[in-house]
Amino acid sequence: MGLSFILIENLEIDLYIAHKLIKMTAGEDVQVETFMSAEDALDHITSAKVKKADRTIILLDLMMPRLNGADFISLFEVLPDNITNHYQIVIVTSSMNKTELDRLGKKKNVETVIAKPLTQDKVKAVLQRIQIDMDKREA
Amino acid sequence: MAEKIKILYIDDEQDNLTGFKANFRTEYRILTAENTVHAIEHLQKNPDIRVVFCDQRMPGKTGAEFFEEIKTLFPLPIRILITAYTDIEAVIQAINKGNIFRYIRKPWIEQDIISAIEEGNKFYIASSMLAMKNEELQRAYTELDKFAYSVSHDLRGPLTGILGAIDVAKEMSDIKELKDLLVLMEKSVFKLEDYISSMHDYYSSRRGELKITDIDFNHVAEELKDVYRIYTTTNKICFETTISQPESFRSDELVIKMILNNLITNAIKYQKKHFEGKKIDLNISVNDGLATILISDTGIGIPESHFDEIFNLFSRATSHRAGSGIGLYNVKGGLLKLGGSIDVSSVLGEGTVFKLIIPSK
Incomplete structure (x- = not known):
């Protein structure tokens, strides 16, 4: 399996938009899993039963009740490499807290940070980035 | 009449304690202690003590030393030293260090004590008011911080959601899908409205008189x-x-x-x-x-x-x-x-x- 997506977002409308945009950009048959809470997403990621795609992009919202995006990253980081290697995190946020965003953007597993609202152009740019990155690794 | 002002008097001579109490107990609520250990117990049990009188010459610890000690532990009560003229050096030092509010010369006369209590009480009220106002301000600042933080999520969140939806809608042609999206946009608008009306409640319930x-x-x-x-x-x-x-x-x-x-x-x-x-x-x-x-x-x-x-x-x-x-x-x-x-x-x-x-x- 090639590329797949996990969306973590507690706002229904943003989840819907992200889902739609990914289908529009990456194709209707790309696999997309959606989660309205970061705890559920973490359970899914750590579950042994889940068949891992070669590469899964996690679109992660930051401001969520209970487990927020930053806490999710801290818990994700300490997972074994054979799990984390399959994932790249893309933060999608309306936060304007530059210090916090810079700090999170520098994390090893975080690919990039994008500002809400998510648009087709932004999704395209992320996909391009990741494609180039994958090509590089193969070469 | 309002509740009596609570006074603590510390002296190692029992006679002085009894005399003090007898003189002022109709006007004030008097607590006494014959040593500083007992005095601290009183202070712990009675956080509403407003004025503390202490004799300078006591075995173990001087009054000035005691006041220096309780200044940080119990900052609110007003500290007044009772002392003989010969200890004037200690008094000057204690005043300059800010450890005492004023001093009364021994043997004291009733009028001096009453005026010390009244002045001390005024000062106590003024500084407690200030402390209370400061606390209120601090609370207001914390809330403002939280508010500023939440604005970006609770107000900006639904707004960017609607913006994003409009952007996606431009690319969609299926009416059914568009309608689904409208329902979500409507929810976001309701959320904004809800937020604004609860902010209104928040301010009117805090500011308004009953x-x-x-x-x-x-x-x-x-x-x-x-x-x-x-x-x-x-x-x-x-x-x-x-x-x-x-x-x-x-x-x-x-x-x-x-x-x-x-x-x-x-x-x-x-x-x-x-x-x-x-x-x-x-x-x-x-x-x-x-x-x-x-x-x-x-x-x-x-x-x-x-x-x-x-x-x-x-x-x-x-x-x-x-x-x-x-x-x-x-x-x-x-x-x-x-x-x-x-x-x-x-x-x-x-x-x-x-x-x-x-x-x-």
């Missing part, structure tokens, strides 16, 4: 039923009210309505999604000048670990439903103004009961 009138709970309950009929019918929730009000009750109707509105909206919002017997019970009984209000629902419940924090500003106990985290904070604020209290009990997956007790004004 307007006390007679309250007819039967009337209030009927109004609530009317307001929520559309929600309860469409969501198949059975909303029942039981009112027993044999006596008149006086309070601020707007604040009471704000409290009930918040709790009932929550009871509607946090119902279990696919459950047949959805119910909300509002029970109000007035007895001996106390209104006891019970609001119980068959909702998703609140985990016990969250009981303490649900009344905090911007606290959210669940990630599954829309909520701003202001509602219950306003409820608590409103009850505080009315002199009432609130208790919550809840079983996860079964429902929640809020119990309010509000005194008639």
Whole structure:
């Protein structure tokens, strides 16, 4: 399996938009899993039963009740490499807290940070980035 | 007359203590101690001591040393040293270090003590007021910080959602899909509206003065039923009210309505999604000048670990439903103004009961 997506977002409308945009950009048959809470997403990621795609992009919202995006990253980081290697995190946020965003953007597993609202152009740019990155690794 | 001012007097000579007490006990509430250890016990037990007199010459510790020590431990009470003329050096030092408010020469005369207490008390009131105002300011700043933080999420969040939806809608041609998107956009707009009206509640419940009138709970309950009929019918929730009000009750109707509105909206919002017997019970009984209000629902419940924090500003106990985290904070604020209290009990997956007790004004 090639590329797949996990969306973590507690706002229904943003989840819907992200889902739609990914289908529009990456194709209707790309696999997309959606989660309205970061705890559920973490359970899914750590579950042994889940068949891992070669590469899964996690679109992660930051401001969520209970487990927020930053806490999710801290818990994700300490997972074994054979799990984390399959994932790249893309933060999608309306936060304007530059210090916090810079700090999170520098994390090893975080690919990039994008500002809400998510648009087709932004999704395209992320996909391009990741494609180039994958090509590089193969070469 | 207001409560007597509490005074602590420390002297190692029992006669002085007795004399002091005999002289001033009609005007003031006098506590005495023959050593500093005992004095500290008094200070611990009586945080409302306003003025402390201490003799300079005592075995073990001098009065000035004692005051230096308690200055940080008990900063509020006003410290006055009682001393003979020969100890004037110690007095000057103590005053210059800010350890004492003034000193009284020994043997003291009644007039000196009374004037010291009155002046000390004035100073005490002024500095406590200042401390209180500072605390209020600090609280206001913290809330402002939280508010600024939450604006980016709770106001900006739904807005960027709508913007994003418009952007996607431009690319869509399927009417069914467009309509789905409109429903989501509508929800975002409602969320914004909800947020703004709870901010309004927040400010009016904090700033405004209370307007006390007679309250007819039967009337209030009927109004609530009317307001929520559309929600309860469409969501198949059975909303029942039981009112027993044999006596008149006086309070601020707007604040009471704000409290009930918040709790009932929550009871509607946090119902279990696919459950047949959805119910909300509002029970109000007035007895001996106390209104006891019970609001119980068959909702998703609140985990016990969250009981303490649900009344905090911007606290959210669940990630599954829309909520701003202001509602219950306003409820608590409103009850505080009315002199009432609130208790919550809840079983996860079964429902929640809020119990309010509000005194008639």
